[in-house]
Amino acid sequence: MARLAGVSRATVSYVLNNTSAVRISEPTRRRVHEAARELGYVPHAAARSLRAGHSRMVLMPAPAVPVGPLYSRFLSELQSALGRLDYTVVQYGTVGRQGDEAARAWAELRPVAVLVPGTGIGPQGVAVLKRAGARAVVTLGPERVEGAHALLMDHEAVGHCVGAHLHARGRRRVGVVVPEEEGLEAFSRPRLAGVRQALRGTDASVTELPLAYTEQAAAELAARWAGSGLDAVFAYNDEYAMLLMRALQDEGLRVPEDVAVVGADDLMLGRLLRPRLTTVHIELPSGRELAELVDQAVRDPGAEPEVRKVLGAALVRRESS
Amino acid sequence: MARLAGVSRATVSYVLNNTSAVRISEPTRRRVHEAARELGYVPHAAARSLRAGHSRMVLMPAPAVPVGPLYSRFLSELQSALGRLDYTVVQYGTVGRQGDEAARAWAELRPVAVLVPGTGIGPQGVAVLKRAGARAVVTLGPERVEGAHALLMDHEAVGHCVGAHLHARGRRRVGVVVPEEEGLEAFSRPRLAGVRQALRGTDASVTELPLAYTEQAAAELAARWAGSGLDAVFAYNDEYAMLLMRALQDEGLRVPEDVAVVGADDLMLGRLLRPRLTTVHIELPSGRELAELVDQAVRDPGAEPEVRKVLGAALVRRESS
């Protein structure tokens, strides 16, 4: 490299890293800096981490499906928090790879920590990553994975508080929307299960309602509504709730008199609908909190994997139920 | 490494990379594969790209602000398309760094191509990246950057077609919402400028309306509406349009009789509002198309930078204007 500053590579390294252990003469420093600028020199991250034997890279698989505003806010918060702790966050696009194959692809980058949302990894995958030098593997999902720290996101709780609420409001025939879009099962299944659990042992029934996110699908579902006898619906989230509520209203059904509609995620749009949408406010962990957990785990890789419940679900009653 | 398969490192490399130039005996292959599995061996990406002198990494800065459904769809499409061409897409979280500093940080990773949305890079940054071995730099933004391929996203066109539409509908006092949220200026400014341009030389006036994405801010704006004399508003996008339209309606104003409301992005929610929201349908380049452009550029780095207009804007008239 910039040996054409007339100095050795080691000297360059010292100057550019401001190594305090050795003193470099001012003129030399200047020459090095000058040469670096002139040549447009930038250090080679791969070489550096190869030599160092570790990096400060925190790897996250990039979500394959477009993800809601809630989660993307959380993501960018997390990124800046980790950035402040001097980690580099990298979202890695793992195309078609599944499970352990994906884990191996991630391991090739030798990240110091890996954050895996959903059910994208199993115990074997965790083991691969750890052998590859990852000092922390953190999952964000419905259940813990052997060997990894876990941030438990209990989406059943979301469904549960909706079920309990609807029952308390006297509803007995509850429909639950299950989106047909791919990649949402990880959330929709537990939400449905939560409703079921809340209503188990009561006189209320739960009906699963597959629904694609199109006006037509919603209209068809609404057209069948009268015959279904359902008096309430948990619409998966606020966006599906808006879609379905509109279709129900267009069909002449009154919300909430004929049918109660409940969304989830507490998005702005729920407040703007008429009737205002009852929803579930979801409290995700702050990016700062998760960043600190990662940092802890990296500093002390031997520690017992931490398991923490991080999803707060609170029903926000408005006018639609 | 796995020399404990009883063979040399070279042999391992051959086997695992399926190098066709040399023939390795079946038993040896087996032993290597077995040892690799047993040890949980995964190749070291840094070492590989260091030796090879290049990688297949396509780098994109991770958006710092939560980004709309339109753009995230485009992103994931692009990711899979590039994945199919055997590139690895990496979103790199560039925290606070600005301009050339950011470019230097990206260059450290020695990506084969860099995709930069917005105005995140200048000619110098492009030069740094190219010197660092990037064979293609592609910007997605309002204007081209010296030395880089450009996908021109002309958001002025969005504003322009709204301005023209409103004028044709007889509106003469047009408000344009400019979000107060950070990171949106890159879109809101050109959209405003487009409206101005469309109405320049006519008898219509354009008024800038700063608006935060809160109910209260919208209510305040709506309360001032009667005194403003505005008979139309371009609300930046469908979400701001929904917010503002609700506030206007709550204030007793009729849409579109008293005030026409136009959104943009053609989101589902616009179709669900009543009155149905007039909007601008935005056609982004397909991920496949962009992936091919990147691949082209990587294969032929000497070629003249390509400049392509990729943002199609078409007004979708519904009921709100």
Place this chain on the structure above:
DNA sequence: TTGAAAGCGTTACCAC
């Protein structure tokens, strides 16, 4: 068919 060795860009460690 296999093994040995060089070298990619860094940095830590010793001599100078």
Place this chain on the structure above:
DNA sequence: GTGGTAACGCTTTCAA
């Protein structure tokens, strides 16, 4: 203060 040297893990060239 400064400069040479080795080593990180891998691929490739060349020799056995």
